[in-house]
Amino acid sequence: MNRPAVVALGGGHGLAASLRALRLVTDRITAVVTVADDGGSSGRLRREFDVLPPGDLRMALAALCDDGDWGTTWAGVLQHRFAGDGPLGGHALGNLLIVSLWEQLGDTVAGLDMVGRLLGARGRVLPMAAVPLSIEAQVAGLDPDDPQRVVLIRGQEHVAKTEGLVRSVALHPDEPPACSETIAAVKEADVVVLGPGSWFTSVMPHLLVPQLRRALVDTPARRVLTLNLQLDTSETFGLTAADHLRVLWRHAPELTFDAVIADPSIVLDEPALRAAAAALGADLVVAPVATPQRLAEHDTLRLAAAYRDIIG
Structure with missing residues (x-):
């Protein structure tokens, strides 16, 4: 049976959680990653070398590593962060590796593909845009x-x-060029998954790249939106789960979804959340996807089961 081609969009820890679950469902995964990070190691490398911030791209690559010795070893190497106050202090080794390959090859996508081959990653990682944002x-x-x-x-x-x-x-810039490989992946996908992740800084930016938003609207793929487990963060203070959906609609009213996944812990007003999901054209899927002992963390197996039930 052919496994579905899935494109997962986001950034940081949220996208990593989604990718770890999706690789239990299919090995045809393309991660599309935000490129607006300006802090920490990514911000330093971005400013010094005028490159895309590599940190969220690195995290996505690590999340696509399998659970064997090779995958776990290289995922750990990629995520290793140097200590101390010297020039290397705070840098993740994977960030340095990615930027080194970009300088060697002169091609962002080719560099990411080469890191993926080294890791044996079960999927591909692409930037959301061709320039840092x-x-x-x-x-x-x-x-x-x-x-x-x-x-x-x-x-x-x-x-x-x-x-x-x-x-x-x-x-x-307000109309940045999209990565052509990213647009092609979205158009050819069977399923597109948006979220979880920091709502305004990891999820929403994908809808603000005009070519990418158009591709998300036009793709024949099924579209799935995964809500966060923590709603009341610094950048989403006071927003309910339904508010998260309304914010998304305001930024991209032409974009519809087939399903919205929400853990029971965030469904405080189910009628309001169902109505907000329906406004996006989506069915609300209430499913336990949190780790029982750590409700702010997605459980890989539970999230994979929720995706499998929707994808079919």
């Missing part, structure tokens, strides 16, 4: 004398940590 957010509640005043916050690191209420996000 910056995230800007309209944020309210930062002025104690005028809580309704909206200010502009720039940079993924600052948006992710803001103590205000994010009203909307945008990218700079």
